[in-house]
Amino acid sequence: MEHLIESERLILRELSIEDAVDFFRLNEDPEVLKYTGDLPFESVSEAKIFLENYNEYALNGFGRWAVIDKETHQFLGWCGLKLNEEGLVDLGFRFYQNQWGKGYATEAAQASINYGLKQLGLNEIIARAAIENVASIKVLEKLNMKFWKNGICNGIPNAAYYKITLKNSLDK
Numbered sequence: 389m390e391h392l393i394e395s396e397r398l399i400l401r402e403l404s405i406e407d408a409v410d411f412f413r414l415n416e417d418p419e420v421l422k423y424t425g426d427l428p429f430e431s432v433s434e435a436k437i438f439l440e441n442y443n444e445y446a447l448n449g450f451g452r453w454a455v456i457d458k459e460t461h462q463f464l465g466w467c468g469l470k471l472n473e474e475g476l477v478d479l480g481f482r483f484y485q486n487q488w489g490k491g492y493a494t495e496a497a498q499a500s501i502n503y504g505l506k507q508l509g510l511n512e513i514i515a516r517a518a519i520e521n522v523a524s525i526k527v528l529e530k531l532n533m534k535f536w537k538n539g540i541c542n543g544i545p546n547a548a549y550y551k552i553t554l555k556n557s558l559d560k
Contacts, residue, residue, distance in 0.1 A: 392453060395499040398492065400443055400453040400467065403444055407454055408436035410463040419485050423518035425543035450508060452480060455496045467496035469504050469513065473542075477504060479515040481527070493527045501531060505554050514551040516541040525550075 393400035403411070412435035415428045429435040444451030452468040465483030472478040478485060479495045479500055497515075504510045515533055517524040518541075525548060533550035541547035 393499045393503050394458070395495050397458055398464070398496055398499065399456040399458055400496060400499060400503075401456065401464045403439055403452060403454050403466065405436050405443060407441045407463060408432050408439055410454075411435040411439060411466075414465060414484055415480060416487055420482060423521035423524070424482070425541070447471075450477075450504065452501070454467065455481075455483070455492065464492055465496075467493070467507075468500050469510075472514075476514045477510055477512070479504075479513050479533075481524075488523070493524070494530050497527060497531055501552060505552075510554070512551055514549060516544075516547045516549050519543045519546045519548050 389539065392402060409432055412429050412432045415426065415435070418428075421428060429438065442451065443445035448471050450469045452466045452470060455464045455467050457464055464487045465481065467483075469477050469478075469479055479497055480502075481497055483492055501513055504513050513533075514536070515528050515531075516539075517528065519525075519538070530552045531552065533552045536549045536551045539547055539549055541549075
């Protein structure tokens with residue numbers, strides 16, 4: 389499968405139906421879903437159907453990408469961009485709990501931002517996290533994203549919105 393984005397330790401590529409087992413396992417961990425407002429898949433088959441119908445790449449030219457360890461070729465989680473319900477390009481990430489604290493979210497998210505701003509020519513990327521999700525907010529701040537506002541996000545009543553613009557990223 390073609391590598392879309394590479395960083396020092398990671399490969400980001402399009403999600404495929406071959407990722408169904410990993411996608412299911414990732415989303416069955418209540419700690420991984422704790423601040424997302426999402427429900428787990430009922431089965432691997434349901435995850436496979438989701439992936440079969442995932443059309444963000446065709447619709448928008450970008451989407452959430454599988455994050456693969458370059459050395460072990462292990463699926464670590466996903467990260468990437470999506471056009472959200474507000475018409476804004478939204479950065480998101482989700483990793484297996486045993487991969488937390490290793491810098492993968494920051495590395496994959498930075499690669500996604502760089503790709504969005506430089507390759508896709510986007511002027512702005514936003515990200516949202518539950519205010520209680522301190523670890524994700526720290527990642528967003530490490531990425532030089534600036535707090536923008538509080539709001540409601542997909543069932544999360546207290547979400548912090550962050551954004552980065554092409555101009556902000558050049559000031560880094």
